Amino acid sequence: MGKPSVWSSNRFWRRSATWVTGVSAVLLILLTFDSMSQMQMGTAQDIKNKVDKRIPSPLVINYKIDYQLNRKRGHEVPIIGGMDANGNSKYEEKEKFFGRDNYSEKEARELIHLGKLTIQAKNCMDCHTLLGNGAYYAPDLTKAWLDPNWKTLAPAYGGKEYAMATFLQNPPAMAMHERKMPNLGITKQEAKAVVAYLKFMSAIDTNGFPRNFGKIKGAVDAWK
Amino acid sequence: MHGSKLYEGQKLALKYFTVAIVLFGAQLLFGLFAAIQFLYPDFLFGVLDFSINRMVHINALVVWLLYAMIGAVYWLLPDEAGREVVGVKLGELAFYVLTAAVAVVVLVYLFIQIGPGKESTIWFITEGREYIEAPRWADIGIVVVVLIFLYNVYATVMSGRRTGILAVLMADLIALAGLYLAGMFYTDNIAVDQYWWWWVVHLWVEATWEVYVAAVGGYILIKTLNANRKVVEMWLWIEVAMMFGSGILGLGHHYFWIGTPEYWWEIGALFSALEPVPLVGLFVHVLYDWGKERGKGNKITNVPAFSWLTVETFGNFLGAGVWGFMHTLPQINLYTHGTQWPAAHGHLAFFGAYVAIMISAIYLAIQGKAGLKELKMTKAGWWAISLITVGVLLMTVSLTIAAYVQTMVERGMHGATWEGFFAAQNNEWFWQGICWRLVTGIMVIVGYGFLVYDLLTCTKKQPVKESEAEVAAAAA
Amino acid sequence: MEYYMHDIPIQDFLPIFIVSAMVIFFGMAYAGFFTLVKLRLVKKWFMILAYLSWLALVACIYYLGVLLRVEPYTQKVLIGAMVGYLIFPHIVYFLLEKVHNRFEHHKMTTS
Numbered sequence: 186m187g188k189p190s191v192w193s194s195n196r197f198w199r200r201s202a203t204w205v206t207g208v209s210a211v212l213l214i215l216l217t218f219d220s221m222s223q224m225q226m227g228t229a230q231d232i233k234n235k236v237d238k239r240i241p242s243p244l245v246i247n248y249k250i251d252y253q254l255n256r257k258r259g260h261e262v263p264i265i266g267g268m269d270a271n272g273n274s275k276y277e278e279k280e281k282f283f284g285r286d287n288y289s290e291k292e293a294r295e296l297i298h299l300g301k302l303t304i305q306a307k308n309c310m311d312c313h314t315l316l317g318n319g320a321y322y323a324p325d326l327t328k329a330w331l332d333p334n335w336k337t338l339a340p341a342y343g344g345k346e347y348a349m350a351t352f353l354q355n356p357p358a359m360a361m362h363e364r365k366m367p368n369l370g371i372t373k374q375e376a377k378a379v380v381a382y383l384k385f386m387s388a389i390d391t392n393g394f395p396r397n398f399g400k401i402k403g404a405v406d407a408w409k
Numbered sequence: 410m411h412g413s414k415l416y417e418g419q420k421l422a423l424k425y426f427t428v429a430i431v432l433f434g435a436q437l438l439f440g441l442f443a444a445i446q447f448l449y450p451d452f453l454f455g456v457l458d459f460s461i462n463r464m465v466h467i468n469a470l471v472v473w474l475l476y477a478m479i480g481a482v483y484w485l486l487p488d489e490a491g492r493e494v495v496g497v498k499l500g501e502l503a504f505y506v507l508t509a510a511v512a513v514v515v516l517v518y519l520f521i522q523i524g525p526g527k528e529s530t531i532w533f534i535t536e537g538r539e540y541i542e543a544p545r546w547a548d549i550g551i552v553v554v555v556l557i558f559l560y561n562v563y564a565t566v567m568s569g570r571r572t573g574i575l576a577v578l579m580a581d582l583i584a585l586a587g588l589y590l591a592g593m594f595y596t597d598n599i600a601v602d603q604y605w606w607w608w609v610v611h612l613w614v615e616a617t618w619e620v621y622v623a624a625v626g627g628y629i630l631i632k633t634l635n636a637n638r639k640v641v642e643m644w645l646w647i648e649v650a651m652m653f654g655s656g657i658l659g660l661g662h663h664y665f666w667i668g669t670p671e672y673w674w675e676i677g678a679l680f681s682a683l684e685p686v687p688l689v690g691l692f693v694h695v696l697y698d699w700g701k702e703r704g705k706g707n708k709i710t711n712v713p714a715f716s717w718l719t720v721e722t723f724g725n726f727l728g729a730g731v732w733g734f735m736h737t738l739p740q741i742n743l744y745t746h747g748t749q750w751p752a753a754h755g756h757l758a759f760f761g762a763y764v765a766i767m768i769s770a771i772y773l774a775i776q777g778k779a780g781l782k783e784l785k786m787t788k789a790g791w792w793a794i795s796l797i798t799v800g801v802l803l804m805t806v807s808l809t810i811a812a813y814v815q816t817m818v819e820r821g822m823h824g825a826t827w828e829g830f831f832a833a834q835n836n837e838w839f840w841q842g843i844c845w846r847l848v849t850g851i852m853v854i855v856g857y858g859f860l861v862y863d864l865l866t867c868t869k870k871q872p873v874k875e876s877e878a879e880v881a882a883a884a885a
Numbered sequence: 886m887e888y889y890m891h892d893i894p895i896q897d898f899l900p901i902f903i904v905s906a907m908v909i910f911f912g913m914a915y916a917g918f919f920t921l922v923k924l925r926l927v928k929k930w931f932m933i934l935a936y937l938s939w940l941a942l943v944a945c946i947y948y949l950g951v952l953l954r955v956e957p958y959t960q961k962v963l964i965g966a967m968v969g970y971l972i973f974p975h976i977v978y979f980l981l982e983k984v985h986n987r988f989e990h991h992k993m994t995t996s
């Protein structure tokens with residue numbers, strides 16, 4: 186037989202494996218740099234300049250949030266502070282959140298911080314999904330802030346945020362289904378922060394997930 | 410084959426395997442609680458809520474698999490390298506430290522469960538992030554233990570024989586351990602949080618763990634079939650190329666909807682659609698080796714280990730390949746993301762890809778410990794493999810039906826609202842799927858009982874009961 | 886690049902899931918039959934089944950593409966993938982044979 190072919194050479198395949206892995210890893214790292222730059226949390230400046238951020242500034246809690254079909258992108262996008270004629274966010278229409286619509290950047294950030302910590306400390310993701318990841322025992326919370334269910338409950342509590350906060354502090358008392366959420370000992374301040382986080386999360390641009398949100402109930406009526 | 414004299418490293422491996430099997434039992438028990446709660450929500454409500462049961466279920470899964478993975482490395486390391494494990498005493502110390510830490514973490518999970526919204530909760534109670542809930546102090550402990558393990562492996566290989574299998578394992582274990590660091594920080598930005606969380610979860614199960622399995626699977630093929638080492642090792646490198654080539658950028662299939670840029674749609678779709686290819690390759694390779702060795706009249710020297718390896722090749726292919734591909738394209742993932750689909754896929758994939766091969770490795774060690782030239786399948790072993798495999802398969806089918814209903818009703822019709830969620834959960838077909846999950850889950854648990862019994866007794870039954878076992882297998 | 890997600894009609898979900906599963910199944914059937922024939926573990930005419938599986942695979946991919954309303958970019962990727970997959974088992978077998986012959990029949994003949 187002639188000289189052994191490269192195809193049966195251990196060395197050749199070891200090198201190929203190393204190269205393939207290396208190139209993939211480098212590509213992933215480059216893409217990660219780009220993604221991270223696009224996923225920075227927005228600032229007060231962005232809101233002022235009406236710059237859309239995939240992850241908006243926590244200051245969105247001062248604004249009305251909506252979820253509307255964007256014809257150009259072919260799916261729903263969050264609309265913050267009202268929508269202009271081109272289907273973009275106006276960052277103008279405010280909405281009271283626990284009686285105020287003038288949270289400073291620092292206050293808003295602190296609320297978001299406490300909210301996120303509480304979400305982790307209470308293990309929300311082992312029953313619910315957030316951005317679609319987590320457990321499947323309870324509803325997805327990505328757009329919970331916009332859920333028609335809370336719109337219905339809002340008047341009795343003096344506003345959606347109050348209804349949600351009351352629920353969070355003692356869920357079994359407000360149970361709507363046989364499958365109840367347990368009492369996790371969430372304090373008043375934690376509840377407010379969690380609701381702020383939910384409002385903030387509903388303004389994250391998720392490339393149209395979840396699809397057709399509230400199609401039947403007309404929650405945000407994206408497809409009218 | 411080994412004589413009955415074991416290396417110290419292999420004795421350490423047996424310890425790891427023992428804890429692994431115990432934790433496997435804990436996993437199934439808490440899975441059972443969670444499955445019951447889907448049907449009877451008041452079961453243990455306020456005592457052990459669903460979130461706690463589920464957390465223990467999946468954490469026990471990950472931890473026992475890691476134990477078994479470390480165990481399998483300690484088992485094959487001295488055999489491959491042809492020398493005792495360097496620093497085995499240190500390895501032993503690490504084992505006890507790790508086991509004590511795991512015990513503390515579990516006790517905290519069960520009795521403290523959750524904490525206030527403070528950094529201290531993240532440090533001492535739970536991190537509240539699926540699969541890697543372990544509090545930060547435990548993370549750091551794990552890193553230290555893993556560093557010791559890596560030292561053992563590297564030092565042993567450096568001063569012993571350096572086989573291809575060991576070379577792949579050394580590179581892979583470094584990556585596996587390093588990735589864990591990506592899950593060890595806190596951020597307020599949930600999108601960034603999940604971005605890095607998937608580095609741990611996806612780059613473990615769909616890249617580094619798969620490569621680990623290919624390496625250990627190669628070792629098992631050599632041991633049980635007397636497969637040709639050169640063929641196994643060259644094939645291993647090809648597998649590494651295919652797995653990392655598709656798996657690393659396949660990560661994109663988790664970056665469709667979490668606040669990430671749209672280009673991940675194309676990248677995730679393309680590379681994750683390629684992920685089943687190495688699994689087909691693995692399957693063809695096992696088939697090839699089996700065919701070749703059979704042709705030469707070689708006997709299988711450890712039937713249970715080889716049978717479980719066969720379950721692994723099919724299971725990996727079905728669970729990861731078929732069930733993975735079913736929901737991996739963005740057009741469809743938009744509707745399946747966050748439904749029972751990932752649960753159906755997760756059960757079969759974890760079982761097929763990892764549970765099966767770790768059980769196979771444990772049978773190999775059982776044989777080595779007893780110093781047997783051959784290990785035949787006993788009746789109990791046969792029941793174990795059948796009940797567990799069929800149970801998980803049927804469980805996956807039940808969950809798939811539930812998932813399909815959920816996709817249609819909650820996602821397609823209602824658009825993912827609270828009402829839509831419960832409309833799907835209350836749908837009769839969904840509910841039946843969940844009922845069957847419980848039934849098939851119990852089947853798996855019974856199979857686990859047989860497995861434990863068999864692992865404890867199979868070597869004693871070999872010479873005497875050999876003919877009887879064959880009759881039983883033939884009759885069944 | 887055009888980023889556009891089409892709505893999937895409710896009645897299309899079931900065929901989509903079934904067809905995607907079939908894609909992978911036929912993929913395995915093709916590779917499996919191919920290897921078995923090559924190893925002479927089954928009769929030669931099984932090779933027909935192998936290529937029929939591949940054709941079924943192509944049909945499924947085509948149908949899946951239609952159901953998902955894929956855009957031209959993905960269409961091209963799918964076509965490439967099908968051609969690639971036609972060759973894949975050949976490569977795998979070729980490689981395994983090469984190593985096997987190289988190492989088995991020269992130096993170490995196993996007893």
Ligand code: HEM
Nearest residue numbers: 320321322440441443444751752755756759760850851853
């Ligand atoms: C080898 C066996 C098993 C493996 C590998 C396994 C693995 C898993 C995994 C990976 C998850 C997380 C799924 C996800 O988040 O996508 C999970 C969840 C779950 N498992 Fe298992 N499991 C096994 C056995 C069982 C058994 C026997 C039962 C019940 C008797 C069970 C009940 C559950 C339940 C109820 C969940 C929660 C699903 C949800 O959030 O809706 N598992 N399991």
Ligand code: HEM
Nearest residue numbers: 614662681684729733734736737746747751755758759762
């Ligand atoms: C052994 C290998 C694999 C294991 C153990 C595995 C396990 C899992 C688990 C447990 C999840 C759910 C994560 C969660 O709880 O949120 C998941 C998600 C997913 N897996 Fe896999 N997987 C494997 C391979 C694959 C492959 C090869 C593919 C694609 C062909 C795939 C496609 C997906 C997709 C698309 C999701 C995301 C589901 C979603 O969140 O929408 N997986 N996998």
Ligand SMILES: [Fe+2]
Nearest residue numbers: 611615660662
């Ligand atoms: Fe993945």
